[in-house]
Amino acid sequence: MTNPNRFLRIGLTTLFLGVTLILVAVLMSHQSTPSLAQEGTEEATPEPEDGGDGGVTAVPDPNSEDIVERGAYLVRVAGACQDCHYGGGDFNAVYEDPLNIDLSGGFAFAYQPWGTVYAPNLTTLGEWTDEQIENAIRYGVRPDGAALLPPMPYELYAGMSDDDMAAVIAYLRSLEPVENAIPQAELDGKIREDIRTVPELDPEAEFPALDFSDPLTRGTYLATHVSACLRCHGSLAEDGVSVDPEAPALGEVPQYTDFGEFTFPSLAQSELSDWSDEEIKTLIHDGIKPNGEPVFFMPFYAFANLTDSDVDALIAWVRSQP
Ligand code: HEC
Ligand code: HEC
Structure with missing residues (x-):
């Protein structure tokens, strides 16, 4: 990601590998609840998960009758909006409580x-x-008509279905307001x-x-317009x-950090020929690589709560890449 904090994290991780391993262990035990609950029963409703702070937050169900719950699935799970919009300034808190971390921004x-x-x-x-909220998410346009800038991936959210957009908006409206004044962008005198x-x-x-009965249709939709896998794994448009x-x-897609510009892995089949579908699943869902190492930068903490069928759909999309 474009997130220099994460480089810091990698640095810290190298220094404090032990701490990281403990964190990963804690995370895995935390996150194994919903996936275990789904095992065996296709599409079983995940068990509620302890959200901490005395509250209990269920893993949101994408097929719920409640539009706010469907929106929570899109924002907190499939969309991983907290990856960028998390509040509080401590990225580790996102790992610890992806379903409840406040979305008050500031990064x-x-x-x-x-x-x-x-x-x-x-x-x-x-x-x-x-x-106005839809125009920001879908077209990158603020209420005052000004352009939003990348890395907000509006160009990918542009294809989100009207139903999903309505659910995202309903969920954002349901959030308890958290005061956090965000500085103006610093654009070197440019507008x-x-x-x-x-x-x-x-x-x-x-x-x-x-029609999402076809896993590849579902996977392509998620990867492009909701999970925005392409913001890290894709390519730039002509506008550069x-x-x-x-x-x-x-x-x-270039990622800009204080360590310079670099890119994330290609998902071309030639790069993934050694990977089984199960290994891809473990990476997306649990954030663990085939060699057992934890994954960095990818929002697996959010994808950990994807339904099994959505993970399978994403694998179908990965396998459809050239
Ligand atoms: C890669 C980081 C990233 C991701 C992922 C991301 N955003 Fe953003 N978003 C931003 C940034 C940065 C801006 C502000 C851009 C600017 O100031 O021009 C923004 C702006 C917005 C705005 C406009 C708000 C305002 O006050 O101007 C909305 C609404 C929004 N994002 C919603 C979402 C939703 C919903 C998701 C998930 C589906 C999401 N974003 C995912 C980085 C991201
Ligand atoms: C924020 C950036 C980001 C997003 C979003 C993202 N990934 Fe990744 N992905 C990465 C990075 C970085 C790696 C390599 C991680 C590592 O080696 O520690 C990776 C690795 C992978 C790999 C293994 C390939 C390899 O050679 O390591 C697969 C498969 C993959 N991602 C699929 C996906 C899918 C599917 C999505 C969307 C659901 C997605 N990614 C979203 C950053 C991202």
């Missing part, structure tokens, strides 16, 4: 070629209309539109839900700023 995306952009507070959108063009908005555009939603996952 600084420094070292981007366009300057420093801060992750906004998603708990205080109460004054925005649904359409946002110097960096990226705002698309023409079509309020009539419709995004019907797809946003991610190309159509391009295969060849690992060509």
Whole structure:
């Protein structure tokens, strides 16, 4: 990810490997509850998980009748929005409680070629209309008409279905407001539109839900428009700023950090020929690599609560890459 904190984390991890192993062990015991609960029974509703702080938070069900719960699945599990919008400044807290960590933002995306952009507070959108929230997520346009900047992957969320968008908005509205003033972006004297063009908005555009009985259709939808796997594993669009939603996952999106620019792995089949589907599943779902090492940077802590069928769908998508 574009997140220099994580480099710090890698550094710390190297120094304090023991601590990390304990953390991973704690995480695994924490996260094994929902997956075990699903074993054997196809699509069983996951058992409630202790959310800490006295509250009990169930793993959200993507097929719930409750739109807020469906939104929680999209934001907290499949979408991993907390990966960037987490509040409180301590990324380890995201690992510890991905379902409850507040989404009040504040993380600084420094070292981007366009300057420093801060992750906004998603708990205080109460004054925005649904359409304004949708325009931000789908088109990267703020209520004042200004362009949002990457790494917010609006270009990928652009294809989210109307139903899922409504659920995401309902969930964001349900969040308890957390006060956290977010600094203005620092763009070196440039305005946002110097960096990226705002698309023409079509309020009539419709995004019907797809037929998800085919795992590859579901997997491609999730990987592109919800989980945004392409923000890390994809390629840049022609504008040189946003991610190309159509391009295969060849690992060509530059990630900017204080360690310089680099890329994440390609998911081309030639790179994955040694991996079994089970190993890919363990990586996505548990954050463990075939050699037993923990995965860095990938939001597996969120994907850990994916339903089995969504993990299978994502594997079908990975296997469909050239
Ligand atoms: C890779 C990091 C990243 C991810 C993942 C991400 N965002 Fe963002 N988001 C940002 C950044 C950074 C901005 C602000 C960009 C700017 O200031 O131009 C932003 C802006 C927004 C805004 C506009 C809010 C405001 O006050 O301007 C909304 C709404 C939003 N994101 C919702 C979401 C949702 C919902 C998800 C998950 C489905 C998500 N984001 C995932 C980084 C991310
Ligand atoms: C925030 C960036 C990020 C996102 C989002 C992300 N990944 Fe990854 N992924 C990585 C990184 C980094 C690695 C290598 C991790 C390591 O080696 O520790 C990786 C590794 C992988 C691998 C193993 C390939 C290899 O050679 O190591 C697969 C398969 C994979 N990701 C699939 C996915 C899928 C499917 C999604 C979406 C559901 C996804 N990733 C979302 C960053 C990301």
